Amino acid sequence: MIECWFEFASNYSYLSVMRIEQEALARGVTVVWRPFLLGPIFQSLGWNNSPFVLQQAKGNYVWQDMPRQCRKYGLPWQQPSQFPRRSVLPTRIALLGEDQPWMGAYCRRIMQMNFAEDRDIDNVETVGEALTELGLPADQLLQDAGTEANKQRLRDRTELAKARGIFGAPTFFVGNDMYWGNDRLDDALADAATAHHTRRGHTV
Numbered sequence: 001m002i003e004c005w006f007e008f009a010s011n012y013s014y015l016s017v018m019r020i021e022q023e024a025l026a027r028g029v030t031v032v033w034r035p036f037l038l039g040p041i042f043q044s045l046g047w048n049n050s051p052f053v054l055q056q057a058k059g060n061y062v063w064q065d066m067p068r069q070c071r072k073y074g075l076p077w078q079q080p081s082q083f084p085r086r087s088v089l090p091t092r093i094a095l096l097g098e099d100q101p102w103m104g105a106y107c108r109r110i111m112q113m114n115f116a117e118d119r120d121i122d123n124v125e126t127v128g129e130a131l132t133e134l135g136l137p138a139d140q141l142l143q144d145a146g147t148e149a150n151k152q153r154l155r156d157r158t159e160l161a162k163a164r165g166i167f168g169a170p171t172f173f174v175g176n177d178m179y180w181g182n183d184r185l186d187d188a189l190a191d192a193a194t195a196h197h198t199r200r201g202h203t204v
Helices: 010-016 018-027 039-044 057-072 089-096 105-116 124-133 138-145 148-163 182-199
Strands: 003-006 029-034 170-172 177-182
Touching: 003 010, 003 018, 003 182, 010 057, 010 105, 018 029, 018 182, 029 057, 029 089, 029 105, 029 148, 039 138, 039 148, 089 105, 089 124, 089 138, 089 148, 105 124, 124 138, 177 182
Parallel strands: 003 029
Antiparallel strands: 003 170, 170 177
């Protein structure tokens, strides 16, 4: 089992979310989705924006790196005209779907809208469109996402991210072992696969 902590506004989360289900399936690993918001994490570190915005050199680098990484994984790419984008509404929907079979497809669609189609993802029209494309009851899910209980759930999730020491996205956990960044996904999956086989008494 691998926990995938991700943010829809995070460009490196895009790379991992788009491929993690297929890569995990090939290794016999179960994906546990853990959507959360990075903004409160950054604020707790004294930052009022993404490090890619606050540090010009790092920002210049990341927009060179993303096209290369997308070519590597065969993913579409368009640099967002707004970065980072607000992602509260799609994240609230993701909380409702994290244990549902449509979660992976939903996350990939929202990521595509942000990083391949350069669309605002934090509004009812866009999120409703994604849900409808997947054949899901968009109106009901949007209504459920806006309940106070679900809003509190997102706040609690982000507090849990802080408590577990998360400082960026994507972050992966295999048990209590933390892996940070898309370039550590393969290591985390290998660790999870080893743990899976060990539990089953297989030689690895």
